[in-house]
Amino acid sequence: MPDYVNWFRHSTPYINTHRDCTFVVLLPGEAMAHPNFTNIIHDIMLLNSLGVRLVLVHGSRPQIEERLSLRGLPSRYHDDLRITDMDTLAAVMEAVGSLRISIEAQLCTAPSGQRSRLRVVSGNLVTAKPIGVVEGVDYHHTGEVRRIDRKAISQHLDEQAIVLLSSLGYSPTGEVFNLACEDVATSAAAALGADKLILLGPDIGILDGEGNLQRELRTTQATPLLQQLGHSLPGNLLQAACKACANGVRRSHIVSFAEDGAILTELFTRDGGGTLVSQEAFESIRPATIDDVAGLVELLRPLEEAGILVRRSREMLETEIGQFTLIERDGALIGCAALYPLEGSTAGELACVAIDPAYRHGQRGDQLLTHIERQCKQLGLDTLFVLTTRTAHWFRERGFVPSTVERLPAKRASLYNYQRNSKVFEKAL
Template identity: 85%
Template sequence: MHDYVNWFRHSTPYINTHRDCTFVVLLPGEALEHANFNNIIHDIMLLNSLGVRLVLVHGSRPQIEERLNARGVASRYHNDLRVTDLDTLGCVMDAVGSLRIAIEARLCTAPSGQRSRLRVVSGNFVTAKPIGVLDGVDFHHTGEVRRIDRKAISQHLDQQSIVLLSSIGYSPTGEVFNLACEDVATSAAAALDADKLILLGPQTGIFDSEGRLQRELKPSRAGTLLQQLGNSLPGSLLRAACKACEAGVRRSHIVSFADDGAVLTELFTRDGGGTMVSQEAFEQIRPAGIDDVAGLLELLRPLEEAGILVRRSRELLETEITQFTLIERDGMIIGCAALYPLEDSSAGELACVAIDPDYRHGQRGDQLLQHIEQQARELGLNTLFVLTTRTAHWFRERGFEPSSVERLPAKRASLYNFQRNSKVFEKAL
């Protein structure tokens, strides 16, 4: 009894700290099959009763494999990604639907003495896009997260509901895509500006090659461990934790789904019980200088090679460097955008918007856009133009309207590259 009272007293600061915080919890398919899952459900209910805003993301890999085997459908992978053809998609939908219903049923079972049930909400909160064809392999209905409906999820969390997300996403055209549950979890945590991402795995946490539990990690120091873990479930969880922290989530926690009370131990004790991955050094948005040219070239080169951005030589960048705004993280340039006031007009052109692929889930593009718009207003500009070939949807979703070459100021219109055939958009400031 004394130990219990002592623990309860020492947990009080954590109870107060976590109240009204948003936690995203990843439950891989392996966790759902484990005998300890009932205890995990009880711990989730307890967190909800303590005022924690919860988003649950569940996986389904072993359940999908089970259905594929039962139907005699062979699993196909490329680069460790499942190829989801129509036959496989049927198994994915069957597995995910069954698991979602089972989890909702568990969460709706009121503990003894509790009169009201939890509200669990699921729906089409995840917009997805196809991976497409890689190395000549068509991934069909395997996709990746395009957008998380932050507003809708937040509204349900405000009503004390638990939001349940599956490893399924939908396109605006009504297609269904099979997603990696880690992608859904990290994207949701970043979009919701979550306080924590909690990842349940088969082990207590992350262990090094000598079997020592790593209680705290920084993403920059996880490289060797990621190589050792490969594509195992612990490796996938560590990659997700690092990605989430790099996207702006302050702390990610990897704990065991097999140990009773592992989540509570990690959250409500000083030393925790698993592995915590925390953010790196701080980042800032700042004007570019001549010393940044080399870093800019490195950031822009892959996008130029893919034809997304127009090629810029070192000489041109040196000449135009004062037009650029950068996101710098721990001395590394991870994002940029340029503003070019257009002669003989009150308009400007937004150009060269780029974010390092490893940092694209932290709304940094939005931060850059807001910064550039404010800069344009301070210069007295009232219209912002952008020319793009591959990212029209991103600008449309941020208030840019379709325009035309004829709408561009005369001097800029005379420089339009008809061979590139960029689409023109504009936004009133």
């Protein structure tokens, strides 16, 4: 119970943040064929109950393959796109229709104790156009998204309905086209100005060549991984995530459809559980502002209580906030450091170096130190002092050498607390 209570308390900011946000969720056919899909449906229903506006896009590749096999028809591809002739289109429509009905049925099952069931809306919300003939290959009824009916989808979302889109699109002339589900998902996310695109894949997230999870990726970092993954499902998902970000979706998340609770872990914990793809850094170093004082108080309090840092009142922090540099991660402060230029000298003092205990193994202290040293050079400072009682080894490993109180500029030396008996170190810049 304590673990559950702790998790619930820490998830509260995310519950508030996600309410009234629009998420597009891609459910590839592989996800729907997996035993964990029932749990995914339950998590989607939970998101809806928490006020998240949901657009679901479902694929159907393995189900189409199964129907083609039963009909004795070959699967034909060119450049990783299915060639959809009339016989293949019949199998596609059968697979998509069956999946749509199955998803709607599961989403309409009210959980125990919930009297009203949620509404699911689907229909001709995606306008498509044919790909045509490429390199001499006729794709027939394989198409691409021409337009998403943003107005109609938004109206349904305003009425608390879940919108379900398939991998079929329709032309103004009444033709049906087989679309890549990734194309539908990214187009819908861009058209709706979605807050997030969530893509479900076979792995915990995006893995590198050695099997290591890539927790955060800038779109500029994805190119070598895209080459490595090729046209696999993870590769297609990463390509879709990058495309969505390029089209204005701030964050795309790739999580596992095989892991129970993967969507919730990704959305309601600070570190998530899968891969986050974004245009901008998920974690950044920036100057502090007056709005950060409350967060600084919380970050510094444990170290002050342990006697590692000198206690600073809220009023002092408000006065000195301009001296602080912060590490912010998804809206939360996880690190800080302060630089005080020392009057009457070309030296500065590094103070209040603090990292949240959960993030002390990611070289964030080094990042802050590098940033502070860069600040010193911009200010024309050539020496950096630090006073510490418990972390001398950390500073010595980073080029600081033992010094004395007498080496401090006179005004700072006069404020030295002999009762605290801090060790003095300095570093030439």
